[in-house]
Amino acid sequence: MQGWxxxxxxxxRPAVPMERTPPRLDNVHxxxxxxxxxxxxxxxxxxxxxxxxxxxxxTPPSGVSGxxxxxxxxxxxNDLRHWLMLLFADRVNVVExxxxxxxxxxxxxxxxxxxxxxEWRHNRAGFIRKAMIAGAVLAAMVYIVRQKRRS
Numbered sequence: 001m002q003g004w005x006x007x008x009x010x011x012x013r014p015a016v017p018m019e020r021t022p023p024r025l026d027n028v029h030x031x032x033x034x035x036x037x038x039x040x041x042x043x044x045x046x047x048x049x050x051x052x053x054x055x056x057x058x059t060p061p062s063g064v065s066g067x068x069x070x071x072x073x074x075x076x077x078n079d080l081r082h083w084l085m086l087l088f089a090d091r092v093n094v095v096e097x098x099x100x101x102x103x104x105x106x107x108x109x110x111x112x113x114x115x116x117x118x119e120w121r122h123n124r125a126g127f128i129r130k131a132m133i134a135g136a137v138l139a140a141m142v143y144i145v146r147q148k149r150r151s
Contacts, residue, residue, distance in 0.1 A: 041066070043073040065093035 033053040040060035044051050061069050072085035101108045111117075119127045 041070075043069060046073070046076050063093075063096050065089040065096055068092060 035051070035053050036055060038051065038055075040057050042051060042055050042057065043061070044055075060066075066089075068085055068089035072082050072089065075082040075085075077083075098108055098110075116127075119130075
């Protein structure tokens with residue numbers, strides 16, 4: 001018996017009698033699924049023509065982050081610019097959300113929303129280390145600003 005798994009002789013593989021390419025679809029009552037109506041801008045890969053029959057519309061692109069996403073989808077998915085622009089658009093979207101909260105009179109609790117209480121409860125040593133690093137960076141920034149004002 002040569003090989004193992006997919007490299008076995010097909011007669012020795014237990015799934016061979018059941019395998020079929022392409023698989024049979026019995027009792028299909030349609031030729032193609034009905035397409036979901038597009039009511040908002042939906043991005044899709046440049047590698048695929050058109051949209052899939054069903055897609056998400058819960059958070060359509062908007063603002064500066066939406067423009068960045070639109071620019072990112074002009075590049076192929078195997079292009080690093082595509083993914084870096086999408087990551088940057090996510091960060092911009094966070095800032096847009098905070099500004100939108102402030103515009104509506106809601107002050108976000110960034111400490112709680114970023115998991116501060118859970119970090120304190122479950123990873124106290126890490127929390128203290130992060131607080132000390134943040135304090136040192138803040139102290140260095142204050143020191144540098146004061147030195148520049150004196151000169």
